[in-house]
Amino acid sequence: MPIKEFTDTETRVNFKFHPDKKTTLVLAPFSGGQGKSGVEDGPEHMLKAGLQKELELLGWDVAISEPLKDLDLDKEKKNAKDVFGKCKRPALVSDSAQKIYKGVREAIQNKTLPLTIGGDHSIGIGTLAGSLAENPETCVLWIDAHADINTPSTTDSGNLHGCPVSFVMGLDRAAWPPQFSWLDSVTTLHPSKIAYIGLRDVDVGERKILRDHGIAAFSMYHVDKYGIAKVVEMALAKVNPSGTNPVHVSYDVDAIDPLYTPATGTPVRGGLTLREGLFIVEAVAETGNLSALDVVETNPALALQDTHALDTVSAGCAIARCALGETLL
Numbered sequence: 001m002p003i004k005e006f007t008d009t010e011t012r013v014n015f016k017f018h019p020d021k022k023t024t025l026v027l028a029p030f031s032g033g034q035g036k037s038g039v040e041d042g043p044e045h046m047l048k049a050g051l052q053k054e055l056e057l058l059g060w061d062v063a064i065s066e067p068l069k070d071l072d073l074d075k076e077k078k079n080a081k082d083v084f085g086k087c088k089r090p091a092l093v094s095d096s097a098q099k100i101y102k103g104v105r106e107a108i109q110n111k112t113l114p115l116t117i118g119g120d121h122s123i124g125i126g127t128l129a130g131s132l133a134e135n136p137e138t139c140v141l142w143i144d145a146h147a148d149i150n151t152p153s154t155t156d157s158g159n160l161h162g163c164p165v166s167f168v169m170g171l172d173r174a175a176w177p178p179q180f181s182w183l184d185s186v187t188t189l190h191p192s193k194i195a196y197i198g199l200r201d202v203d204v205g206e207r208k209i210l211r212d213h214g215i216a217a218f219s220m221y222h223v224d225k226y227g228i229a230k231v232v233e234m235a236l237a238k239v240n241p242s243g244t245n246p247v248h249v250s251y252d253v254d255a256i257d258p259l260y261t262p263a264t265g266t267p268v269r270g271g272l273t274l275r276e277g278l279f280i281v282e283a284v285a286e287t288g289n290l291s292a293l294d295v296v297e298t299n300p301a302l303a304l305q306d307t308h309a310l311d312t313v314s315a316g317c318a319i320a321r322c323a324l325g326e327t328l329l
Contacts, residue, residue, distance in 0.1 A: 013325035015113070016288040017246050022061045023324065024107035025052065026116040026127075028068060028100050028296075032077055032092040033122025033161030036265045038301025040073060043117040045300050045313045051117075051320060058325050063112060067103035068096055086158040090177035093160045097126035098182055104130025104292065115320060118296030120265065121148055124164035124250050129186045131248045131292045132168070136187040138291060139239035140194040143280055144252040145268040147199060147206040147217070152176060154205030161297075162203075165194065171209065191215050195235035197280060198223070198255035201268045220270055228276040232283045246291030249284055251319055253297050253312060263303040263312035274315060281323035293323050 015021065025047075029040040052062050076082070076092045084090045100116065104127050107114035116127045121144070131138045142148065142165065149165040150156075151172035166172060167180060170188040195216035202210070202219075210217050216238040218231045226234070240247060253261045257271035272280075284290050298316045303309035 012327055013285045014288050015290060015325070017291045018111070018113040020061070020111065021059050022063070022112040023055060023115050024063045024065050024110065024112040026065045026067065026100065026103045026107060026114050028116050028119035028123045030068060030073065030096050030119040030123055032073065032089045032096060033120040034159040034265060036299065036302065039118065039120050039265055039297060039299040041300055042119060042296070042298035042316070045298065045309070046117055046295070046316055049313050049317050051317045054317060054321055055324055058321065060324060065103045065107060067099040071096060071099070084177035085152055085175070086155055087152050087160060087177050088158040090160065091179045093122050093125070094177070094179035094182070097123060097129070100126030101130045101133070105133055108134040108292075113290070113324075114292045115324070116292070116294045118294065118298075120161040121250070121252050121296045122161040122164055123296060124148070124294060125167050125183075127250065127292065127294050128164070128168045128189060128248060129183060131246070132187040132189060135246050135291070137245045138193070139245050139247050140189060141235060141239070141247060141249045141280070141284065142194060142196045143198055143249065143255045143277075144196065145198060145201050145254045145271055146252070146266065147196060147202050147210060149206050149209050150203060151205075151209070154203065154209070156203070165189070166209070193239050195239045197231060197235055198272050200270055201266075220272070223272065223276065228272070228279050229283070232280055236284070236287065240289065243287065243289070245289065247284055247287070247289045248292040249281060249290065249323060250294040251281070251296070253295065253316055253319070256315060261312045261315045262308040263299050264297045265299050265302065266297075277315070278318055278322045281319055282327065285323055285325055290323060293320065295319050
């Protein structure tokens, strides 16, 4: 039998929710959810590394959306009055998240897959809310060293990049800063619809939330015990037992060990290998159910040497490519 020739634009993956292979890069250059500058430069570095061209070579029609284009981030971060209880910059985080929410919704309404590039993980408030508003059955895989499910009551730092999941789930509503009231009109994320992979730094208050709500959480202990393939299988079975619902993957590059992704804001040793990290999104892509992707927390300014920035940006781009169908063979 003759071997069929194929081009780089052909992949083995069929995307059920985006069969036309159209994606929108939703740029989210935002650092207001935490105190370290530089993470707002992540999107620019990933674009300069060739992400758009790489996705086009995989056969995707790529559009770009900039919902934060008019945001004066430096000015807004200096607003000393933007505090509510322990929460730092709630007005800035909420306003930016709402803009990203609208950008993600518009991308989905245009029948494109929103690929949001951050920015710190507080942007997940907007990205998940956008997915849920368009399809309430959306399931979530949160790939991260951290659970990011602190509430305004449990957070010690007050940094809202550690709280996005709690806002989208509607937890501790009475303690919310008033700026987040816009979320009241958005479908909340049910605890059975989210699973974590790669956890290894979880606050005491977060552990209680995870246990009280029965949220599927797979730490590095589980990866070591079962292997990454089994962990992904178990996570998907928990959140999407029918195998028919859309899956939103929100991926913090600090889920991968800092040996491979050193230029990130809150690195924790003992994480996923680069191959394990890429396997997660390869496996999700293989299901055909990927509906949205976030790649966040790439911070070139924290690189101690040039190779650190290059390695981290390259890993972020690789996560996006593998999620959108790149395979080894």
